[in-house]
Amino acid sequence: MAQTTDYYANNPLIHRDRRLGNASSEWVRSFSCENLKPLIVCRGPIRLEAMTVYEEMGISHYGILLSEKDSIVYPDALSPELKRLTDTSRVHRVPDYSGASKEERVERINQIISIARDNGYDSIFAGYGFMAEDDEFVAAIEDAGLKFIGPCAATQRAAGKKDEAKRTALQVNVSVTPGIDNVTARTLVSKYPSREALLSMVKAEGLTVDQKVLDDEKLSLEELADRILFASYEKGIDLFSIDELCAQVEKECAEMFRNYPGARIRLKAIGGGGGKGQRILGASLLTKKNPSDADIKKAAADAPELTREVLLEVKANGVGDNKNVLIELNIEQTRHNEIQLLGNGSWCIALGGRDCSLQMHEQKLLEVSVTQEGLALEIEKARKDGLKDQAAALETDLKVLQRMEEESERFGTAVGLDSASTFECIVDRDRHYFMEVNTRIQVEHRVTELVYKLKFTNPEDKDDFFIVESLVEAMALLAEHKDRLPRPERLPRFGASVEARLNATDCSLSPSAGGVIRNWSKPIEGEIRDDQGICFPNPDTGLFMRYNVSGAYDSNIALLLTKGDDRRASYEHLAKVLRNTVLRGTNLATNLEFHYGLVNWFLGQNVMAKPTTRFVVPYLTLVGRLKEEAQKIDVVYAFISMKKHFAKLYGGDKETAKAASETLDRKGTLLTRPMEVLLGDPHLLSGWLSLNRRSFAIENGKLVWLRNPLVVLEETYAYLNMSYDATRPAAEVIWSHDNELLQGALKFYAQLREAFGLDKGEFIKLRELLEQEEPQGGYDQKTWTAIREAHCGYELGNELFGMLFMIASKTDFFDFRVEDDLEVTIPEYLHDPELQAAMKKVLVPPPATKADEIVTPGGGMYYAQEAPGMPPFIKEGDHFEAGQPLFILEVMKMFNKIPAPFAGTVDKILIEGGDGVIVQKGQPIFKVTPDEKFVEVDPKELAREKRAQTGEYLAAVL
Structure with a gap:
């Protein structure tokens, strides 16, 4: 433990005495959690953080769950936390965390509960991934008499499912994104278009539905269908086919395209999270203010395939799964803001915001704190400097933040929030729309911990209090002492904070699995590095131990955070951290240079800029140029x-x-x-x-x-x-x-x-x-x-x-610049999909290949078909066109359809073992006969051309 403390001595988020049992106050001591016995059922930096915080709280009996996939499928990816936790009786193993199918998921839930019971654990912490938002998992834990360190099952159902959350938001006057939240109910009504037909079906299928519901003629057909669908989930049967659902989604998308001309539509599986289970369609309509019926029909025709993709991605395509998909208007020029919430079931408190707009593939990349105190400071500075447009823009942000915080607390109270959650919104200038609630702690929660701390005060003595600076600690407190905890006061801590997600991605930000980290420079002063313990040295030799970046999960390697008096100071320190970070390895690709370039782009422009969620791809396109x-x-x-x-x-x-x-x-x-x-x-x-x-x-x-x-x-x-x-x-x-x-x-x-x-x-x-x-x-x-x-x-x-x-x-x-009002101007041509694709290839050229082969563009897991039971994309002897999907490459939970780089015919499929086979970058997949003969470019001619171009550049400066 001493080595760990020394290594991260500059981290202000860890290594403090959190043992309330040592306090002099009897009231404070009553909130001790030293008797809590949690099993940590998650991975990555949050698992190490939980281990560290629990030890600081005096919790000695905790255990961790390891997936065998970590060490069997991906050698040298074994949890680096084991350099710390050497007591093997507290390390438990399962094949994987959540199972590959519904049956395996149920099996895994029972297995985890059995492990907890058999080893004396009284609670389970699921972090920010895998089963943290699975209401069935939480309900099973509660039924087993165990505590869940997170929102209870009732809150998970009310707030965690995107369709239910949206309905609750409407009931408590929270602004929501226009769209449809009950397409499954509409699908069922399309199939059984009358009350009589629905009731006959309930009887024929033997579904258990409350008779009062069946007799209530005030319920609309869609409301009745919704209740019937929940009964079908309980029984584990489907009342319509995926084809019927897809047809209904296509119909609803076409209608939305008519109602919102020039807009795109976002499909979101209700159980998705972390950017998974989402797709956008309608790009062809963006520039058409009055699209024709043919245009609309063509755009909506993509809906069935995308619906299948989102269901597959969140594993909701099995029999009896809730297959509801939100169909929402895609607000184009938006920022992604979220509010950190904490509650105990009776009170709910907002802890400021985070701007998470800088993202790609629905995965966040850079997150910055947004607080009322911080915005007020920036408004004052802008006024002093005579920056009227900037001051006005920041004043708008302050008003929007205040409204979001008010609405989030109202929503949290409505759903009985009894732990940590995140209220997510999209912001369009002076408007905002509720998007979803993540009923778990977020990856970026430390951004909030750096700007606010919590003061819990004895209601009978204002001088009797304790301070909590960790949300993981707060969640443990709520699990152990939920009803007794008084509503805390939030206190400013540091002025601003920023987090960069260090991911295993290539220069174009595409996931890149399978690399090995062989050395990582030590953290500098003020650097906060959450790296799952990868940087912990070998406890025996003190040397760095190599680490295989697994492709089984997401692409995150570490979270790098800094803080400062204001946003610029936090950005400047992050730039210093990134500049001094040295990562070396084999076949290792990260987004370290991307972050360094991006952070300095904002430092050169304006750190208070308002980039939208559409910033990163055109920015990468410009970098490609x-x-x-x-x-x-x-x-x-x-x-x-x-x-x-x-x-x-x-x-x-x-x-x-x-x-x-x-x-x-x-x-x-x-x-x-x-x-x-x-x-x-x-x-x-x-x-x-x-x-x-x-x-x-x-x-x-x-x-x-x-x-x-x-x-x-x-x-x-x-x-x-x-x-x-x-x-x-x-x-x-x-x-x-x-x-x-x-x-x-x-x-x-x-x-x-x-x-x-x-x-x-x-x-x-x-x-x-x-x-x-x-x-x-x-x-x-x-x-x-x-x-x-x-x-x-x-x-x-x-x-x-x-x-x-x-x-x-x-x-x-x-x-490509930041304007006086903080809006970011992006030249229109950088949104061109063809240019974006071309510049992606410039940033990361395709792997070298022979003229008669097609190879994988990266490492990952190979699938020949879109979903189990569906036909393969292509067979031996088939002809393919350029751009036609040939196979799927799953990299770090992202399903990527790999298009043909040219037209040709498949002579032989070279992959053995079928779906789920791990492939390496540049590995041949097909032997092919191309339609056109490739002509190699003369290297000498390329060199002559480069010298001529160099001469033109030189002439402009001499």
């Missing part, structure tokens, strides 16, 4: 060409030409090394360009420096974590002779600024003075001549570095 342009530049060729340019320019003066050549040679690696790093990673380039958007201007097609390029160069080395450090390998930092040259130049300009009374930002004025032949500032002619010559030497060649800014000009990089 950066890479496309960056690939056109050969830095070495550019440097040699620049030397030739100056040799020709000074050709009439051999001494000057020789001096210029020698100067350029001394500066060569100083300039080219950071350029090559930036050109090699478009995410780094994106962040750097944003930070430097005021460092240059383009005048008449030529680059003009607005800041001292050598200052920019020094900042660039720092940005790339390449500042001079004698303790680090030379390959990772600026070389010592380059550093001496750079520091000498910076000292030279600092002395000149002091002599002329100029500040660091007045480079243009300094340059204008240095252009004067007549001595300035009281210098004599000889000294002034030497100063000007030194200036020319220091300036010489900096044009090369300016080529990076020309990439921004070529790609219209700065047209």
Whole structure:
């Protein structure tokens, strides 16, 4: 335990005494949880967090559940927490956590309850995944006489099921997204279109439905159908086929397209979560204000296939499963905001908001705190700085946040919330719509813990209280002392916080499973790293232990958090954390560089910006364009060409030409090394360009420096974590002779600024003075001549570095920007699906393949058919067209249809073992005969083209 404490000594979220039993107050001691005996039924960072918090609370008898899938299917992915929990009697194993089918799920529930009973556990904690929102699981736990550390089964049913939650929201005057929440009931009514037909069916199927319900003629057919459907779930039978459901969904989607022209529709399985079980259709109608019936019919025709996908993804396609799917208007320009809730069944308190708009594949990437105190501070600063539009926008946000918090508490009280949950909304400027409630703790809950703490006060003595800073601790308290806990007061803690999800994804943010982490740099001061214990060293050797990033679950590796007095401070510290994080491994891909580029993009623009959920894909498309342009530049060729340019320019003066050549040679690696790093990673380039958007201007097609390029160069080395450090390998930092040259130049300009009374930002004025032949500032002619010559030497060649800014000009990089009112302007062309797909391939080129093969674009689990019982996508001998789905690759719980890259015929299927086989990136799947012969490009021709393009870039800066 000592090693763990030392390793995370700077983490303000852990390692404090939470043992209330040690308090001097009898009232506080009465809330001790030391007798709680929980079984932790979850994985990832939340499992380690629960272990840590429980130990700090004095809970000694806790156990954890491990899935054998962790260690059998994915070697070296065994839970790293076992470096801490070495008592094998408290480690329990199951084949997997939730089962692959309804039958297996029931079996697993019974198995988990048996493990708890047989080993003396009195409660179960399910974290933020798997079975945390399964009301049947929670009900079974309660029926077994065990406590569930989370919302009770009644709350799970009322708030956790998306359709029920939406109906409750309407009843308590909560704003909801327009749409349909009872398509299964409508499907049943379509099949049995009268009360008599429905009642006859109930009798024929032997369903148990309350007679009062059957006799109540005030119930509409759809309401009656809903009650009948719940009886069918109890009996485990289907009253309609999936085909009939899909047909009804298609019909409802068509009607919504007519009612909301120019909009898309979102399908959401009621049991989905974490972005799973959701699909969007109607992209073809986005630009059509008056779509024709043919347009609508074509768009709605995608609904059946997407409905099957969402049901399959949440495992609700079995007999007797509740297959209800929400059909909602997709609010296009929205932000995703959520409110943290806590309740005990009688009171409910909101703990501020989190903006989770920066997401992709419905998976959140970057989450920031949103509090009334924080917004009030930013409003005051904006007013002081004369930023009227920004102040007005923030005032709107404050009003929306206040309304969301009020509505969330009202909703929580209505459903009897008795633990932690999250009230999720979509926000459109000054409006918001309730989306769903997650009846569990969220991955990003620590964002809230950093900005608020809870003060529980004795109702009979205001000086008698205790403080809770952990939501996991609060959930344990509620499980043990629910009814007795008084409503707490929320107290501000730190001003702002931000969390980046470090995921196993490639450069285009597609999941990338199977990599091995072999080394991870230690956390820096102020870094909060939740990594499931991956970074815990071997307790015997103190060395880092390799870790296999499993593909069985989601793509998250760790959660990286920072806090600060305000949002900018928290972003700046996160940038520092990301800059200093070094991850090394085998076949390892992460989104570390994406986060670093993105965080610095906002630091260069405005951290209070209001990006929508549609931000990330066009942003990635723009980053792809950066890479496309960056690939056109050969830095070495550019440097040699620049030397030739100056040799020709000074050709009439051999001494000057020789001096210029020698100067350029001394500066060569100083300039080219950071350029090559930036050109090699478009995410780094994106962040750097944003930070430097005021460092240059383009005048008449030529680059003009607005800041001292050598200052920019020094900042660039720092940005790339390449500042001079004698303790680090030379390959990772600026070389010592380059550093001496750079520091000498910076000292030279600092002395000149002091002599002329100029500040660091007045480079243009300094340059204008240095252009004067007549001595300035009281210098004599000889000294002034030497100063000007030194200036020319220091300036010489900096044009090369300016080529990076020309990439921004070529790609219209700065047209993607934050406006004065904090809205983000995204150029329309970046929403083009074809361009997005093309830039995805630029960011991550397809794996090398032979002309007669089709290979997997990544590692994962192979499926030849869309769902069990359905025909395969393709068979041997079949012809396929470009873009036609050929198979499904499941990567970290995301089901990806892999399209054909070209047209051809399948000669042989190479996968053995059928569905569920694990495949590696680049593994051949089919032997094929393509329709067209592939023509290889001559590498020499590519090199000639690249030199020509480099020459064009260089001409713009010289």
